[in-house]
Amino acid sequence: MNAITVRKHIARTILSRLTTWLAAILACYFCHSLHPALAAPGSWTRKADMPMAFDGHASCEVDGILYVMGGHKDPGIYTQLGTLFAYDPQTDSWTRKTDMPTARRFPTACAVDGIIYVIGGGGWFDPTSSAVEAYDPRTDTWVTKTPMPTARFALSASAAGGIIYAIGGIKGLAGSPQFLATVEAYDPTTDQWTRKTSLPKAVFDGVANAVNGLIYVFFQKETFAYDRETDRWTTKARIPTLSLNSLFTTSSEVDGIVYLFGGASDDGWTTYDLAVAYDPVQNKFTAKRKIPVACEAAAAATINGKIYHSGGANQDPIIRPVGAVYYDSLWVFDPQGGVTPQISGLTIESLNSVRLAWQGEAGRLYGVKSTPNAAKGPWARVIFSTGTNSILATNALVEATWAVPSGDTQRFFQVLEAN
Numbered sequence: 001m002n003a004i005t006v007r008k009h010i011a012r013t014i015l016s017r018l019t020t021w022l023a024a025i026l027a028c029y030f031c032h033s034l035h036p037a038l039a040a041p042g043s044w045t046r047k048a049d050m051p052m053a054f055d056g057h058a059s060c061e062v063d064g065i066l067y068v069m070g071g072h073k074d075p076g077i078y079t080q081l082g083t084l085f086a087y088d089p090q091t092d093s094w095t096r097k098t099d100m101p102t103a104r105r106f107p108t109a110c111a112v113d114g115i116i117y118v119i120g121g122g123g124w125f126d127p128t129s130s131a132v133e134a135y136d137p138r139t140d141t142w143v144t145k146t147p148m149p150t151a152r153f154a155l156s157a158s159a160a161g162g163i164i165y166a167i168g169g170i171k172g173l174a175g176s177p178q179f180l181a182t183v184e185a186y187d188p189t190t191d192q193w194t195r196k197t198s199l200p201k202a203v204f205d206g207v208a209n210a211v212n213g214l215i216y217v218f219f220q221k222e223t224f225a226y227d228r229e230t231d232r233w234t235t236k237a238r239i240p241t242l243s244l245n246s247l248f249t250t251s252s253e254v255d256g257i258v259y260l261f262g263g264a265s266d267d268g269w270t271t272y273d274l275a276v277a278y279d280p281v282q283n284k285f286t287a288k289r290k291i292p293v294a295c296e297a298a299a300a301a302t303i304n305g306k307i308y309h310s311g312g313a314n315q316d317p318i319i320r321p322v323g324a325v326y327y328d329s330l331w332v333f334d335p336q337g338g339v340t341p342q343i344s345g346l347t348i349e350s351l352n353s354v355r356l357a358w359q360g361e362a363g364r365l366y367g368v369k370s371t372p373n374a375a376k377g378p379w380a381r382v383i384f385s386t387g388t389n390s391i392l393a394t395n396a397l398v399e400a401t402w403a404v405p406s407g408d409t410q411r412f413f414q415v416l417e418a419n
Contacts, residue, residue: 035279037257041417042275042289043337046329047308048092051085053328055313058109059299060116062137064089066301066308067097069118069135072105075317075324078125080105084135087310087330089303098140102131106205106297108157110164112188114138117145119166119186123153124174124318132186146191150182156208158215160228163187165196165215167226168203179204183226197231200224207251209258211280216258218246220266223278237283244274248296248316252307254335256280259288259307261333262295268319271296277335289338289417292331307333341366341415344397352406353385358415360398365390365418368400374412390418 050068057071066087072078082103086095104121107129111117115134122129130151134143148166155169164186171178179202185194199217206219215226216236223236239246239260249263258278264271273294277286291309298312309331317324339361347355360366367390369379381389385401404411 035257035282037255037335038277038279038286039340040336041338041340042259043334044289044292045332045334046292047089047332048087048094048330050087050310050328050330051094051096052083053311053326054081055297055311055317055326056105057081057299057311058107058118059301059308059310060109060111061301061303061308062111062114062116064303065137066303066310067109067116067135067137068299068310069100069109069116070104070107070121071299071311073326075313075321075326078105078317080122080126086137087308089308097137098135098142100135101133101142101144102129104129104131104153106153106155108155108166110157110159112159112162112164115188117164117186117188119148119157119164120151120155120169121153122151123170123172123177127151127173128153128171134188145188146186146193148186149184149193149195150180152180152182154205155180156203156206156217158208158210160210160213160215162189163228165208165226165228167208167215167217168199168206168219170204197233200233200235205247205249207246207249207260209251209253211253211256211258214280216278216280218249218251218258218260218278220245220247222246225280236280237278237285239276240285240287243276243285243287244272245270250295250298250300250309250312252300252302254302254305254307257335259333259335261291261300261307261309262298262312264296264316268316271313271315275333288335289333293327293329295327298327305335307335309333339396341398341417343413343415346413349401352403353401354404354411355399355401356413356415357397357399359396360393362393362395364393366393366398366400367391367416367418368402369414369416370404371412372405372408372410379414 054071054073080103082100084097107121128151130147132145152169181199183196203219271294275288295312345357
């Protein structure tokens with residue numbers, strides 16, 4: 001029995017009007033049938049703002065410290081940055097570090113053995129870069145490495161087995177872009193590059209994450225997995241329709257689950273505040289708690305089981321420069337945070353009225369969908385006795401009453417988070 005996928009779905013619980021005890025049984029079933037990290041909706045916490053606002057940057061974690069480098073600022077001017085900032089979660093503070101030798105927007109970065117490698121960047125209004133520069137946090141110094149064979153920006157990268165895989169991207173300036181399916185592998189120990197099997201299609205502004213030796217790439221609505229041992233790509237589950245689009249999306253991995261945040265539509269006119277989690281074992285996506293602000297071209301890295309989501313913009317500053325705002329915010333996503341609604345009881349108040357109770361989270365809005373037939377539907381939002389289709393939780397126990405057709409012999413309910 002699978003949960004129905006909806007844009008704001010958190011959990012599905014089926015209730016019979018005549019068998020209220022079924023609520024607790026099925027509520028428990030749906031929670032425990034998920035990966036432990038997917039049982040909670042997740043929670044967001046605001047941390048100390050960055051020293052400046054920008055997007056199109058990269059980030060990495062080394063020894064529990066978040067490093068944020070490159071990007072651009074000033075909508076309409078698009079000044080490329082060579083800045084490097086370090087954030088310490090223990091003190092909730094930022095420190096300026098030595099700038100990169102090459103200022104660039106839309107680079108990618110990976111850490112291997114405590115060294116950060118910043119690769120590629122530039123583009124649209126500046127020459128595309130093939131630069132590879134290595135940063136040692138212990139000495140706060142940069143070293144120039146062998147350039148990437150294919151100069152590009154808006155590429156993604158992931159490290160697995162001590163090797164960095166540079167994937168896809170864009171080559172050329174605005175007006176004559178070349179979208180790439182190119183994959184090249186960099187070995188930090190030999191400072192050498194090797195060509196690998198290309199992606200099934202050109203991928204740009206996507207994201208890549210390594211899980212259990214495989215590299216997963218998310219682009220638009222598609223998911224690809226790369227096996228380093230066989231040098232082969234396979235196609236995986238598509239990102240759900242009523243969800244984000246993986247373009248300028250931010251991602252990071254925690255305990256074998258990949259989390260995707262925000263991003264933009266293919267035409268660049270829509271920026272998302274949505275979040276989804278991808279479980280490679282089940283090859284399945286699950287909706288998670290939304291980002292507090294719609295955001296694209298941010299960067300993220302995982303530190304001690306939490307994802308640090310930095311910067312970004314409220315809309316594409318190239319396509320929509322009027323009203324574009326760069327963020328200096330740092331948000332932390334806890335995959336184990338938040339409360340998943342679980343049905344705790346149902347009362348038949350009359351022949352055409354029921355009262356549902358569920359465990360929620362104070363300060364959040366909830367709604368309920370209902371249908372007399374779970375297989376055929378249709379599912380429809382119920383109108384509560386208050387005259388609204390959502391209710392604000394004032395404490396952990398949420399209760400709501402609404403009317404149902406008196407002729408029903410059974411009815412199915414789905415609790416939604418409406419925020």
